Amino acid sequence: NPLFHSVAFFALIFIGSDLISLPFDYYSTFVIEEKYGFNKTSLGTFFSDKLKGYILSLIVGGGLLLVFLWLIHQMGPHFWWIFWAVAAVFMVLVNLFYTAWILPLFNKLTPLEDGELKQKIIHYAQSVSFPLENILVMDGSKRSAKANAFFSGFGKRKKVVLYDTLLEQHPPDELVAVLAHEVGHYKKKHIILGMLTSVLQVGLLLFLLSQFIFSENMSLALGGSGWSAQLNIIGFTMLFSPISMIIGIGMNWLSRKNEFEADAFAKETFEGKPLAEALKTLSVKTLSNINPHPWYVFVNYSHPPLLDRLEKLEK
Ligand SMILES: [Zn+2]
Numbered sequence: 001n002p003l004f005h006s007v008a009f010f011a012l013i014f015i016g017s018d019l020i021s022l023p024f025d026y027y028s029t030f031v032i033e034e035k036y037g038f039n040k041t042s043l044g045t046f047f048s049d050k051l052k053g054y055i056l057s058l059i060v061g062g063g064l065l066l067v068f069l070w071l072i073h074q075m076g077p078h079f080w081w082i083f084w085a086v087a088a089v090f091m092v093l094v095n096l097f098y099t100a101w102i103l104p105l106f107n108k109l110t111p112l113e114d115g116e117l118k119q120k121i122i123h124y125a126q127s128v129s130f131p132l133e134n135i136l137v138m139d140g141s142k143r144s145a146k147a148n149a150f151f152s153g154f155g156k157r158k159k160v161v162l163y164d165t166l167l168e169q170h171p172p173d174e175l176v177a178v179l180a181h182e183v184g185h186y187k188k189k190h191i192i193l194g195m196l197t198s199v200l201q202v203g204l205l206l207f208l209l210s211q212f213i214f215s216e217n218m219s220l221a222l223g224g225s226g227w228s229a230q231l232n233i234i235g236f237t238m239l240f241s242p243i244s245m246i247i248g249i250g251m252n253w254l255s256r257k258n259e260f261e262a263d264a265f266a267k268e269t270f271e272g273k274p275l276a277e278a279l280k281t282l283s284v285k286t287l288s289n290i291n292p293h294p295w296y297v298f299v300n301y302s303h304p305p306l307l308d309r310l311e312k313l314e315k
Pocket of ligand 1: 181182185258259262
């Protein structure tokens with residue numbers, strides 16, 4: 001059965017590459033992050049994360065792979081747009097249910113307790129008519145001292161997730177300013193446009209793949225004895241990597257532009273000063289580079305460097 005053959009091939013690649021990267025993950029968490037005081041992960045959490053990750057990959061990744069390969073074998077050249085539709089629906093579903101279904105597998109989420117902070121957040125959300133359903137605190141300190149905050153959900157059912165590490169580090173005004181920045185991403189349509197761009201990217205990727213996937217020459221060039229879907233997929237990922245790098249640079253440029261817009265939104269609708277203070281604290285706590293090389297920023301940074309953001313906030 002060629003379908004089973006392909007699935008077994010990718011399962012072996014997955015297990016093999018994971019075994020190779022395991023010691024590096026371990027070193028990164030328990031040696032490098034530990035050395036600078038970031039690591040809070042216990043060995044138990046590290047390995048149970050791995051195990052849960054495997055089970056999720058097996059069910060979700062395996063399921064998608066099966067549909068993908070089945071379409072290639074059954075639908076021929078039409079597979080790409082059918083799978084594009086499947087992938088688009090899947091991406092929207094993950095976005096909708098990430099906080100409700102996936103996140104709780106790895107972290108504990110508790111509603112933010114009543115008090116000054118909750119009052120201020122609700123007050124701010126109302127002032128910019130942002131539909132806030134729930135404010136949750138996540139035990140990020142279970143793994144790392146690094147802090148974060150994000151929104152999830154569509155339409156009228158938005159949830160804010162604050163890391164407990166963020167709550168520890170910042171007074172209420174700074175936390176509201178951080179949220180105002182996140183609300184800025186929503187109000188300036190960055191979230192919906194980001195989603196659309198990802199869907200378009202997947203479409204482009206699948207279309208290009210459809211031009212290569214049935215080539216017997218590619219399989220032969222990779223050492224196969226005849227046409228093979230899995231060999232052509234591996235070959236395609238190699239050919240696609242320079243394109244993916246160029247797309248990545250474009251996406252980072254767009255993301256940095258969006259960060260400035262979200263900062264400006266926070267300044268307009270709340271205040272610039274507490275956001276500037278929060279950014280400084282975050283930068284110090286994560287030991288981020290104060291003076292990165294501009295070209296390095298151009299290629300790799302999804303967020304503008306601290307000094308650029310402060311300069312714009314203080315203008
Ligand atoms: Zn942002």
